Amino acid sequence: DVELVESGGGVVQPGGSLRLTCKAPGFVDNDCGVDWYHQAPGKGREWIAVIDNDDTTQYIDSVKGRFTISKDRAEDTVYLQMNDLKPEDTGIYACKTKPPRGCTKPSSWCYRQCDGYWSRGTQVTVPS
16 A cells, blocks of 8 residues: 655745655556645645646646646655745645546556555645
8 A cells, every 4th residue: 555644834924935745655666646635724625736647747726836746756755845825825735646647447456556545634834
């Protein structure tokens, strides 16, 4: 099983930066992608960014130009660099593995190896 370990949260003033780290042992060997999610206080979990097995990235509009997702294959680690943080970025951030692009059948090996392994989440607080 893949166990994701996350770190890097904290308290930062508006306009500041943080880098979140998601250590996902085996996700490179299994060709998984990784999603990042954000849950604001009192709200549901929201997808915010993804890096796929082919290194393509996508972002939700609210973080485009401010957040950057990247990965270090040698370290089996995915990063979320968050710049120009705003009070609405406050919340819990979690990472999750996802199947590689083109792998869509839940019964397939590629899907089972990658689908739905979560980190515990880390708190980011940006005071208003």
